[in-house]
Amino acid sequence: MFTQSKISTFAVLITGVLFLSPRMGIFGLAWGVVLGACLHLVVQIPGLLSLGGRFFRGFGLGIPEVRQVGRLMAPRLLGQAVVQVNFLVSTILASGMPEGSLAAITFLTSQWMLNRVNFRRQSR
Numbered sequence: 001m002f003t004q005s006k007i008s009t010f011a012v013l014i015t016g017v018l019f020l021s022p023r024m025g026i027f028g029l030a031w032g033v034v035l036g037a038c039l040h041l042v043v044q045i046p047g048l049l050s051l052g053g054r055f056f057r058g059f060g061l062g063i064p065e066v067r068q069v070g071r072l073m074a075p076r077l078l079g080q081a082v083v084q085v086n087f088l089v090s091t092i093l094a095s096g097m098p099e100g101s102l103a104a105i106t107f108l109t110s111q112w113m114l115n116r117v118n119f120r121r122q123s124r
Contacts, residue, residue, distance in 0.1 A: 004043055005039075005040045005044055006040075007039065008036075008039050008043050009036040009037070009040040010036070011041060012032060012035050012036035012039050013032050013033060013035075013036045014032075015028060015032065016028055016029055016031060016032015016033065016035065016036070018030060027114040052068055087109050090105050090109070091105060091106070
């Protein structure tokens with residue numbers, strides 16, 4: 001289901017591809033992404049304000065629900081960090097091995113991550 005903000009974001013991204021990238025190259029594509037994200041924010045703000053949303057500085061660590069989200073998120077964040085460090089170490093080790101080792105490690109890590117995503121989706 002596409003919302004108005006997603007449609008406007010995609011429209012600006014496509015505009016960046018069609019009109020900015022021929023003149024600016026990859027930087028035109030990057031500016032399309034930045035402008036699309038800004039438009040996404042602009043479209044979301046009126047709905048937020050109509051629901052009584054307020055802007056405030058800080059992370060809201062004084063709110064018990066925010067602290068609970070942080071506690072629940074910490075193990076997942078740590079697990080993802082370990083996976084990334086493992087990939088980095090494997091890449092460093094494979095770069096000193098015979099030709100093709102780095103490509104094999106990168107390919108197999110991509111396949112492993114793809115399988116993790118697919119199994120999670122099927123279990124829901």
